[in-house]
Structure formats: C-alpha cells, structure tokens
Amino acid sequence: MIISKVGIFMKYDEFKREMEKEGTGDSMSVGAGLTGEIILYGSLVMVMFLLSRVFSEVLLAIVGISIIGIGISTMPLIFKFKEENSNQMNIQLFWISIFVGVLSVALYLAK
Amino acid sequence: MVKKMDNFLPLIVVFPLIMSIIFSYIYKSKIVRILTFLMALILVVLPFFGTYGTYFFGDHAIALGSTSLTSGIAYVLNPAKNVMVFTLMLIGSLILISATGEKKLNGIFTSLMLMGLASVSAIIMAEDIFNLYVFYEIATITQAGLVIASGTENAYKAAFRYLLIGTMAGSLLLLGIALLLSATGTLNIEDMRNFLANNSATPAIYGGLLMLIIGLGYGGGLPPFHTIKADMYSRARPFVASMLQTYSKFVLIALMIVILKLFGGLPYFNITRGVLIALSIGGMVFGTVMALLQNDYKKLLAYHTISQGGYVAAGLAIGTPLGIVAGIFHGINHAIYKSALFLGAHIVSKAKSSNMAKLGGLLPFMPFVAFMILCAKLATIGIPPLNGFQSKLLLIDAAMKANIPELAIIMILVSIGTFVYMMKAFYLIFLKPCSEEQIEEYKNIKISKYSVFSLAILTVLCILLGIYPDIVVDRIYPFAKDIGINWALNK
Amino acid sequence: MGVLSSNREIAVSLSFILFGSVIFYSIYSIDVVEGINALYTSTYIIPNYVTAVLFDWRGFDTLGECFILINSVLVAGMVFGKGLFNRGFLKELYRDKKTCEDMDLGFTPIIKVLAIPMSIVLMLLGIVVILGGHITPGGGFQGGSLIAAAYVLAIISFGIRKCPINFSHKFLETLESFGALTFLILGLLGMAISGYYLFNVGEIYGMNPFPSPLSIAQNGSLNVGIIPYLNMAVGLKVLAGLSTITTLLISERIIFKNIKD
Amino acid sequence: MDLQLASFIAAGVLVVVGLYGFFFVDNIIKKVIALSIIENGVNLTLVSMGYREGGYAPIYLPTLKFQLFSTNMAYPLPQALVLTNIVIGASMLAIMLALSVVFYKKYKTLKTSIILKED
Known part of the structure; x- marks a missing residue:
C-alpha cells in the first residue's frame, strides 16, 4: 500500500x-x-x-x-506542538521575544 | 455657575468602585453575602444610567481658540458600547449571584470582581487612550488577584506569570502611547484619528502601532500570549474563570476597536491588518489543537476560550462593517455561552474532580444541568437555532465578502474541532458508564441553587439571541459602519 | 533564558536585536508636537501646573491610579492569605512556627538614634508637601510617598515589633479606605453641583471651598477649588497604601494571623 | 549637545537594557528589577517629551510675567502622566515581590527555570 x-x-x-x-x-x-x-x-x-x-x-x-x-x-507534529505550548516560563518568553521581533520586522521593514 | 447636566454615565464606573472599597473594608463581616446579592441586582440596572453621546469629565470639553482638541478625558456611550457594558454587567451579576452560594465568600473577592467590572466597562467606554491604559492595568491586577483567590500553588504560579509578562506588555503599551502622544500631541482617540488621517506617518507612529499590537495581544490572549491566559483560566475557580474570560474578551474588543479607529483607514495599515488576521488564525488553530489534546475539563475550556478569542479577533481584524459587527456579536455571544460552560464546570467540579477520565455517568444526577450545558456546547459549535450559529454565520459571511475564503475554511475546520472535543467532554462527563462507588459518591453532591439559576438565565439568553439576533446586531451596526471600511482582497 | 538550545539562543538574540533597534529608532526619531499642551500652558488654574493637569484636566486618571494602589494592596494581602478560598498552600508553607521572626536587621545604635528624628522630620516635610501641593512643587503623591518612606526608614532600622512609630494594620487600612472614599465623594460633589464628575467646584452655595491668600492670584482668579482636598485624599491614600505594602512584605506575622483559622 | 535628544537616547537604552534583562536573566528578582528599569525608561521618554530649551519648571511664581512664563514653560502633561505611571509601577512591583517571597519560601531558590517550570 x-x-x-x-x-x-x-x-x-x-x-x-x-x-x-x-x-x-x-x-x-x-x-x-x-x-x-x-x-x-x-x-x-x-x-x-x-x-x-x-x-x-x-x-x-x-x-x-x-x-x-x-x-x-x-x-x-502535534506532540512537538504541545511541548511548545507548555507553560514553562522560558519557552513562553522565547516565543514572545520571537513574536515581537517578527512583528517589528513586519511593521517596519516590510512596509 | 455651569449649566447642570443630567448624564449619570460616570456612575457606571464609579458606583462599583465605591462599593468595592466598602466591601474590602468590611471583608469579614456577615452582611457581605447579602450585600453581594444586592450589588448583583444593582449591577444589572447600572448600564442604563448613561445617556448616549460624549461625556466630558470635569467639564473639559473641546477647547476652542488656538487648538480645537479635547482637553480633558472623554467617554463615549453609544448603543453598541451600551450592549457590551450591559452584557458585561449581566454576567458579572450572575457570577456574583452564584458566588453567594459559595461557603467561603468574602468581601475581598466581591471587591475585586467589582473593580474588574468597573475597569473593563471603563476600557470599553474610554475615548482617551491614557485613561484606557490606566484601567487596563487595573484589569490586569484584578485578574491576577482573582486567580490568586483560589489559593493553590498552581494558581499562584499562573498569576505570577501573568503579572510578569503583563508588566512588560503594559510598559510597552505605555511606550506606544507616549510615542503616539509625541507624534500627535493629544491623547483623545478622536483627535488622534483626525491627526493621523491628515499627516504622513513617522517612525514614532509605526512604533506606537507596534506597541499597541503587543498590548492587544496580551490583553486579549492572542498568541503567543495564549499559554499564559489559558493557564490562568484553568487554574482559577471555574466560576471565577468565566468572569476572567469575559474581561479579556471585552478588553480584546475594546483595544481592537481603538486600533481600527486610529489606523483603520490608513494606507499603511494593510500589513498590520495581515498581521492581525494571522494572529487571529493562530489563536483559533492553536486553541483548538491544544483543547483537543487536553484531558482536564477546565483546561479544555480554557483553550476553547483562546480559540473563540481568535474568532472575535478575526472578525474585527477583517475590518469591514460586517466583520466588525460579526466580531463584536461573536464576542458578546462567546461571553454568554462560555460563562454558561464555566458555570457548568463549576457545578460538575463539585463531583470531586475535573479530570474527565475520573468522571462519568453524571447524567441521571443532574439532567437539567446537563441539558443546559449541552445547549451551551451546541451554541459554541455553531448549531442553529443558538446564538453561536448566528455570529459564526456572520463571521464566515464577512470573510467571504472580503474575498478571503481561506479564512472561512479555517473557521469551519476549527468549528469541526470544537465539535469533536466538546462532544468528547460531554460523553466523558455525562454519558460514560461508571462504577457503583462513583454512583454512591454522586448521591452526596449538593448542587448550589444559585449557580443553576445563573446557568439557566445564560441558557435562555443563548436561545433568545439565537432566535432574535437583531436585538444586538441592529445596535452594533451603526457603530461598525462608522469605524469600518469596505475592502476586498482582489487577487 | 537558561534551558534553551543554542539554535534558539541565536534566534532569540536576533529577534531581540531587531526589536531593540526598532524601539531605539522610534524613540530616537521622536519629534514632539505641541498639540493640547498649548492649552494646558496658557490656561491658569493654580500655580502648580502639574497638579492642575493631575487633578483638574485629568482627574479621572488620578482616580484610576489610586485604585491601582488600592487594588495592589488588596492583592498583596491576598498573596499573604487574606480572603482566599483555600489556604492549603500557605498553611503547608508556613507550618513550622520557628520561621516566624520579624525582620530586625540588627542595626547599630547610631542608626537607631538617627532614624527616628529623621523620619519625624521627613513626615513633617511630607505633610507640608501635601498641603502646599497646589502652589509649590509637590502634591499628594509626593508627600504621601515621603511619609511612607519615613515610616519604612523607621521600621527597617528598628524592626516592626520594637519600632516607636507604629501604625497598626487596621489603622492603615482605615486611612486608605477613607482617602479613596473622600476622592470618590468629592467627585460626586462635582456631579451634584454641575453634572460633571470630578468638576473642580469653585463655590458651594456662594462659599469658597478653600480660601486662599491673594498673593497666589493671577488675573484676579483666587479660586483653587477642591484641588487641595483632592491632594489630601490622595496623600492619605498613598501613604497608607505604601506603608501597608511594606508592612506586608516585612512581617510574617500577618500571614500567620491570616491562616490561623 | 541637544539635551532632549540625549535624554531620549538614555531612555531608549534603559528600555532596551530592561528588555534584555527580562528576556535573558534567569533570576526572578533580577527579572522584576528589569521590569522596573523598562518602566523607568518609559517614564524618562515621557518626561523628556515635556522638555523645553531653557524653559521654566511648570510652577507659576507671581514675580514672573504670565505671558513669558506660559510660552516658555515645560509641558506639564507628560509630567502628570509620569506621576501616574510611577504609582502604577510601584503597585505592580509590590505584588510581584510578594509573590517572589512566597515562592522563595517554597523553593529556596530564585531561578525562574525552577520556580516557573512546566506543570
């Protein structure tokens, strides 16, 4: 098959x-x-x-x-995904910091 | 002597604040329970004190002469905002009523609830961006306090996370406000909008927009802040969680409206709109996928809140009048049925555990409650004739009219996921066969009448809004027409 | 961030650099527009313009900000066991009585001798700053925090048990509620007279609420309205709030009292 | 040198340093301090916005001519906003410190990766 x-x-x-x-x-x-x-x-x-x-x-x-x-x-993919969504402070901070970086690129550089 | 004005709009904010001080002072007294009940009744009539229009605090209206800007703090009340404030106060009142059935009710809890209600209604009505920030911070501290009230270690941790990240997001929001103030010279939203429409963008304005979006993401629980919010909802007492999610839903709507009002019609907003739509898609999908994996009923509901927040944000982010109507309407509907679900979880959690694997077979012991929970679940999935159906239909319609069918498809996909985990939860809690010992245990459950009463009112509202959605939609539409712009993705 | 892998460290540093440069660039390129400040600077209400903005133009902000302090005192009390639904976690933590020691850093007599006169002088200065808030630099917040600082100085040098200046917890709570309620009710007074909340009432039935000397007048305007009273209310609230927070943080006795029942 | 620009640069540095501390330092008290630094940076931004070259402090003295004073004084609005924000910052700080006290009691450490680990 x-x-x-x-x-x-x-x-x-x-x-x-x-x-x-x-x-x-x-x-x-x-x-x-x-x-x-x-x-x-x-x-x-x-x-x-x-x-x-x-x-x-x-x-x-x-x-x-x-x-x-x-x-x-x-x-x-989903187990990886669950790990990333855990409430460990470091992972949360990691994603927040990536988020602000991407956001600033999107709003500033790609206009 | 100034001409006397008969608008009691400030009482919507000030009266709960006065009562909250009194409650916090007499927190141990025995009359707290009765006073809480009375307060719950008063809250329902409060939103009708204000008359429509702009209210200027301290009589500092629009200054004539050198500048024609609003000099003081202005609040605006219109039918749309009135509906939102009424929904908020109604849910607050129902939660307070079900709290009177709690054994350990104390004045501090009531006081925090009232402060939250006052601050969120202030956020909804505020036309002044710094005033909005001040009440945003009050709402943050209040929510942390309400989580801490449940007193477990996990609740303390959730509140700590929430505060740490909240302080950062709040500071960045203030930085954004400072940048906007420097660029436009005013704090009033209407004046700022006029200024931005007539002047070209500077880096400071971009910075302000960026910071406002970070504040929005935090206040509304969009990704990547969703894990913190979900943590909070699942660690608080379930009936408190229903209040928390109502707060953050309305904060989301209010901040989104501010962003749309300030930047909605500007040429450089297109990318931001894309970012906002992406954030809302993230909220929807992440919430649902995480909810599908949960085994704990409270956590499941918490992630479900995130995914529905994504829907609200999607509607508002599309930014057409129809999209804004759909977003606000879905926010109101969501606040109603989600509070019903959390109250249901509160009643269910009297059966010792919220772990769904350990529950089961509860249906014969609380058939009426089970029926109401089922109604709320069907509403959240979007099954006619309940209110969730109406608003989801509007949302999908808005997405199609803006020529983004992909968004509509994602909404439907997510709805399917919602169906799966909601039915899974219903089966595991109410229908699954259970052992003899469990049945013996269930016989001792005492269901608080107050909670059932609140649940019943919310269910009736779900059905009512499902059959007559025009009650709300007609009130929102003029407002949405005012701030929305018509556009479609033509590629 | 501690436990992240090295790839992640690189990603996070990169995005941090981007975000940081964006913040830096935005702040660097600020070009201040005068806007509404033109009105604030050309209208005379009281000699201290900052207080005028705080209590007259934007009085409602100040109200909200008072409530943040009240709220924070409430929540900090809650963290230490006041009014929780379930005290199991705190009871488990503070089970052994041995740890119940109040903070006494064991300062030398020199500090103990000097602290009390200094804190008394500071408190008096704070009262002056509060009362003169509308004509001189200062106001409710500044004076209130001065008094609270004096109190903190006294407690730190003596420890809370043996401190000669000792406000009881209940007293501070009462003071705080009183201050906040005064603020709210003064706002309602404006509403009763003019219909606008926090209206700066110039006269009540022909009487000046706060008679002031002629020498601070400008253009014949003598009227400071209710601003001095608002200043006092805020001063009381801030001093009580900050002192309560310090007492909470420094003393474990309150936790034991809260979790006793 | 332009004093206002220097002040803005200092404010930017404070905000960025605070963010660095918040994101990268593992100690919880240091994180809280970093948050407080961010706040001070924002406050400094606001205060600098009110700066006027060679201006007066916004306190009116009867010896001054009002016209001269009102055209040359520093803007009072940002200063008032800062006063409000300082109290907000202090209250947030208080709650976070209170929570840190409780968690230190429980874990005997200040590492964020231990206190706020996954559960």
Missing part, C-alpha cells in the same frame, strides 16, 4: 503509543488527537494558499505545500 506510507493514517498505532505515554490512550482521546493533527495541517495548507494569493507567488504555494507534505509523512 503505497498510499498509507505517505499518509498519517498508518501512524495510528504509533500515535496511540505516544498518547498512552501521557495516560490518555483511550480511543476517544486518540481520535481527538488525530483530529487536532489534521486541523493543524489543514490550516497550514490554507494559510499557504492565502499567502501565495496575497503575494501572487505560485511557487511559494507549491514549495510550502510540499514542505507540509514531507512533514506529514515523517512524524506526528
């Missing part, structure tokens, strides 16, 4: 194992986690579409979507 190798569909068992580590391995939670993964990717794809439309760059869309595709085939 070639298709299952690139999808996240084969990863169900791995996903379940990962979630059991945190004590939330029942089927409902795993389903919810998978939904989260799909929403994350889906919104990334949509954002890529939007960006490519705003900047009128077809190439950006293609490159972005293929990067997302590679991301999908390698690993579940």
Whole structure:
C-alpha cells in the first residue's frame, strides 16, 4: 500500500503509543488527537494558499505545500506542538521575544 | 455657575468602585453575602444610567481658540458600547449571584470582581487612550488577584506569570502611547484619528502601532500570549474563570476597536491588518489543537476560550462593517455561552474532580444541568437555532465578502474541532458508564441553587439571541459602519 | 533564558536585536508636537501646573491610579492569605512556627538614634508637601510617598515589633479606605453641583471651598477649588497604601494571623 | 549637545537594557528589577517629551510675567502622566515581590527555570 506510507493514517498505532505515554490512550482521546493533527495541517495548507494569493507567488504555494507534505509523512507534529505550548516560563518568553521581533520586522521593514 | 447636566454615565464606573472599597473594608463581616446579592441586582440596572453621546469629565470639553482638541478625558456611550457594558454587567451579576452560594465568600473577592467590572466597562467606554491604559492595568491586577483567590500553588504560579509578562506588555503599551502622544500631541482617540488621517506617518507612529499590537495581544490572549491566559483560566475557580474570560474578551474588543479607529483607514495599515488576521488564525488553530489534546475539563475550556478569542479577533481584524459587527456579536455571544460552560464546570467540579477520565455517568444526577450545558456546547459549535450559529454565520459571511475564503475554511475546520472535543467532554462527563462507588459518591453532591439559576438565565439568553439576533446586531451596526471600511482582497 | 538550545539562543538574540533597534529608532526619531499642551500652558488654574493637569484636566486618571494602589494592596494581602478560598498552600508553607521572626536587621545604635528624628522630620516635610501641593512643587503623591518612606526608614532600622512609630494594620487600612472614599465623594460633589464628575467646584452655595491668600492670584482668579482636598485624599491614600505594602512584605506575622483559622 | 535628544537616547537604552534583562536573566528578582528599569525608561521618554530649551519648571511664581512664563514653560502633561505611571509601577512591583517571597519560601531558590517550570 503505497498510499498509507505517505499518509498519517498508518501512524495510528504509533500515535496511540505516544498518547498512552501521557495516560490518555483511550480511543476517544486518540481520535481527538488525530483530529487536532489534521486541523493543524489543514490550516497550514490554507494559510499557504492565502499567502501565495496575497503575494501572487505560485511557487511559494507549491514549495510550502510540499514542505507540509514531507512533514506529514515523517512524524506526528502535534506532540512537538504541545511541548511548545507548555507553560514553562522560558519557552513562553522565547516565543514572545520571537513574536515581537517578527512583528517589528513586519511593521517596519516590510512596509 | 455651569449649566447642570443630567448624564449619570460616570456612575457606571464609579458606583462599583465605591462599593468595592466598602466591601474590602468590611471583608469579614456577615452582611457581605447579602450585600453581594444586592450589588448583583444593582449591577444589572447600572448600564442604563448613561445617556448616549460624549461625556466630558470635569467639564473639559473641546477647547476652542488656538487648538480645537479635547482637553480633558472623554467617554463615549453609544448603543453598541451600551450592549457590551450591559452584557458585561449581566454576567458579572450572575457570577456574583452564584458566588453567594459559595461557603467561603468574602468581601475581598466581591471587591475585586467589582473593580474588574468597573475597569473593563471603563476600557470599553474610554475615548482617551491614557485613561484606557490606566484601567487596563487595573484589569490586569484584578485578574491576577482573582486567580490568586483560589489559593493553590498552581494558581499562584499562573498569576505570577501573568503579572510578569503583563508588566512588560503594559510598559510597552505605555511606550506606544507616549510615542503616539509625541507624534500627535493629544491623547483623545478622536483627535488622534483626525491627526493621523491628515499627516504622513513617522517612525514614532509605526512604533506606537507596534506597541499597541503587543498590548492587544496580551490583553486579549492572542498568541503567543495564549499559554499564559489559558493557564490562568484553568487554574482559577471555574466560576471565577468565566468572569476572567469575559474581561479579556471585552478588553480584546475594546483595544481592537481603538486600533481600527486610529489606523483603520490608513494606507499603511494593510500589513498590520495581515498581521492581525494571522494572529487571529493562530489563536483559533492553536486553541483548538491544544483543547483537543487536553484531558482536564477546565483546561479544555480554557483553550476553547483562546480559540473563540481568535474568532472575535478575526472578525474585527477583517475590518469591514460586517466583520466588525460579526466580531463584536461573536464576542458578546462567546461571553454568554462560555460563562454558561464555566458555570457548568463549576457545578460538575463539585463531583470531586475535573479530570474527565475520573468522571462519568453524571447524567441521571443532574439532567437539567446537563441539558443546559449541552445547549451551551451546541451554541459554541455553531448549531442553529443558538446564538453561536448566528455570529459564526456572520463571521464566515464577512470573510467571504472580503474575498478571503481561506479564512472561512479555517473557521469551519476549527468549528469541526470544537465539535469533536466538546462532544468528547460531554460523553466523558455525562454519558460514560461508571462504577457503583462513583454512583454512591454522586448521591452526596449538593448542587448550589444559585449557580443553576445563573446557568439557566445564560441558557435562555443563548436561545433568545439565537432566535432574535437583531436585538444586538441592529445596535452594533451603526457603530461598525462608522469605524469600518469596505475592502476586498482582489487577487 | 537558561534551558534553551543554542539554535534558539541565536534566534532569540536576533529577534531581540531587531526589536531593540526598532524601539531605539522610534524613540530616537521622536519629534514632539505641541498639540493640547498649548492649552494646558496658557490656561491658569493654580500655580502648580502639574497638579492642575493631575487633578483638574485629568482627574479621572488620578482616580484610576489610586485604585491601582488600592487594588495592589488588596492583592498583596491576598498573596499573604487574606480572603482566599483555600489556604492549603500557605498553611503547608508556613507550618513550622520557628520561621516566624520579624525582620530586625540588627542595626547599630547610631542608626537607631538617627532614624527616628529623621523620619519625624521627613513626615513633617511630607505633610507640608501635601498641603502646599497646589502652589509649590509637590502634591499628594509626593508627600504621601515621603511619609511612607519615613515610616519604612523607621521600621527597617528598628524592626516592626520594637519600632516607636507604629501604625497598626487596621489603622492603615482605615486611612486608605477613607482617602479613596473622600476622592470618590468629592467627585460626586462635582456631579451634584454641575453634572460633571470630578468638576473642580469653585463655590458651594456662594462659599469658597478653600480660601486662599491673594498673593497666589493671577488675573484676579483666587479660586483653587477642591484641588487641595483632592491632594489630601490622595496623600492619605498613598501613604497608607505604601506603608501597608511594606508592612506586608516585612512581617510574617500577618500571614500567620491570616491562616490561623 | 541637544539635551532632549540625549535624554531620549538614555531612555531608549534603559528600555532596551530592561528588555534584555527580562528576556535573558534567569533570576526572578533580577527579572522584576528589569521590569522596573523598562518602566523607568518609559517614564524618562515621557518626561523628556515635556522638555523645553531653557524653559521654566511648570510652577507659576507671581514675580514672573504670565505671558513669558506660559510660552516658555515645560509641558506639564507628560509630567502628570509620569506621576501616574510611577504609582502604577510601584503597585505592580509590590505584588510581584510578594509573590517572589512566597515562592522563595517554597523553593529556596530564585531561578525562574525552577520556580516557573512546566506543570
């Protein structure tokens, strides 16, 4: 089955194992986690579409979507994502500082 | 002698402040409970004291002569702001009523609640940007205090984080205000808007805009500040959390309106609008994805608040009149159904735990409460005929009319996620089969009548606004038309 | 940031440099527009223009700022166990009575002898600064914080138990509530007379609320209105608020009292 | 040298140094101090905005001519805003210090990475 190798569909068992580590391995939670993964990717794809439309760059869309595709085939993104969203002060400060940096670039340099 | 004016608008802010001092002074006394109840009743009528129009504090109106600027502090009340203040006060009153059922109610808690209500209504009405900053800081300290009130170690930590980052964001916001003051020479929002529209941009103005957005992100819980906010909501008592989320929703709306008012029509605002839309998409997606992973009911609700905040921000960030109406309307709806959900969580948490894996089978013990919680959940997912449906429909309509179908698709995707975790929570709490011992435990649960009363009123409001959305929308529309601009992404 | 990986350190430094330069550039390129200041500088209300802006033009800001102080005293009290829903965490922390020692830094007699006269002089100066706030440099905040500083000086040099100048906690609370309520009610007075909140009432039934000497007059305007009273209210509130915060931070007894029941 | 510009530069330095301390220093008390430095930088920005070359302090003395005084005095508005902001800063500081006292009691350390770690 070639298709299952690139999808996240084969990863169900791995996903379940990962979630059991945190004590939330029942089927409902795993389903919810998978939904989260799909929403994350889906919104990334949509954002890529939007960006490519705003900047009128077809190439950006293609490159972005293929990067997302590679991301999908390698690993579940969502656990990484959860780590980044933890409430450890240092990680929060890291993201805030990245945010202010990106914001200042967006407002000042890209006008 | 000046001609006497009969506008009691300041009482909306001042009366809760006076009562809050009295409450903090008599905090141990036995009459606190009765007074709190009375205060809750008074709060509902307070928003009707003001008459529409601009109110000048200390009779310092628009100065004639050398400058035609407003010299003092001005507040503006219009139907849209009145609806927001009324919603805020109503929810505050219902929370105070359900707090009277608490065993350890004390005056300090009531006092903080009242200060928060006064300061957030001041933020909504203020037409003066420094006054807005002062009340923004009061709201920050109040929220930290309300979290600390629950007294656990985690609550202390959440409040500490919130204060540390809040002080930074507040200082940067003030820096922005200082930059704008230096560039425009005024603090009044209307005058500032006129100045900005007629003069070209300087680096100081860009800096001011940047700092205002940082303040907005913090006050409204947009990413990357969402983890701090979610932490706060989940660590506070659930019925306190319903108040906290109401505060930050209205702070978000008020600050967004200020930014739109100041910069909305300017040519260099396009990139900022993109940034704001990106932030709101981030809020929606991050909130939902994190909520899908949670196992604790309170945390789930906390992240759900973040994702709905993203919706509100998205509507306002689009900036067309329809988008602004949709954003404000969704904010009001969200405040209502989310308070209902948190109150439901408060009732459920009487069953010892908020960990969903340990709950289950609660339906036979509180069928009426379960029904109301289900109503609120359906409202948040966006199922007709409840209020969430109406505002989400408006939001998606606004996104389509601005020619951003991608945003609409993301909204629908996020709604699906909301459906999944809300139904998961409902199943795990109310429907899942449970053991005999648990049933024995459940028999001892005493449900506070006050909480159920508040929950019932909120549910009725959900249905009412779902069937007659025009009650709110008609009041917001003229205001939105005033500050919104029509545009569409034509590429 | 402590525990971050080196890639992250680089990213964070880069974005910090960007943000810092943006802040620096914005502040550097400030070009002050006169704007509303033209009105503030050309209108005579009282000799001290800063106080005029604080209490007349922008009185409501000052009110809000008073409430921040009150709020902070409340919340700081809450951190130390006042009015919590659940005191389990604090009870666990402060279980052993041995740690209940009030701060006494063991200063030498020289400091102890000098501190009291100095703090008395400072307090008197503070009172002068508050009362003359509308004609001389100073005002409610400045005077209030001077008095609070004097009190802090006394407590630090003697320790809170043996300090000769000792305000009780209840007294300070009363003072603070009284100050804030006075401010609010003076605002309501303006509303009753003119319809505008915090209106600077010039006369009440033909009486001048604060008769002032002719020598501070300009253009025949003698009237300072209610500003001196507002100054006093703010002074009381600030001195009580700052002293309460110090007492809270310095003494563990309050925590033990709060978590006793 | 232009005194106002120098003052603005100093304010910018204070804000940036404060932000550095807030983002990069691990000690919680130092973080709080850094926040206080940011605030002082903002206050300095505001005060410098009121500066007038060779101006008078905004206190009217009857010996001065009013016309001369009013055209040459420093702007009072930023100074009033600073007075307000100082009290705001002090109150925030008080709560944060109170919380630090409690956490020091619990953890016997001031490291942010230990006190505010993930939970």
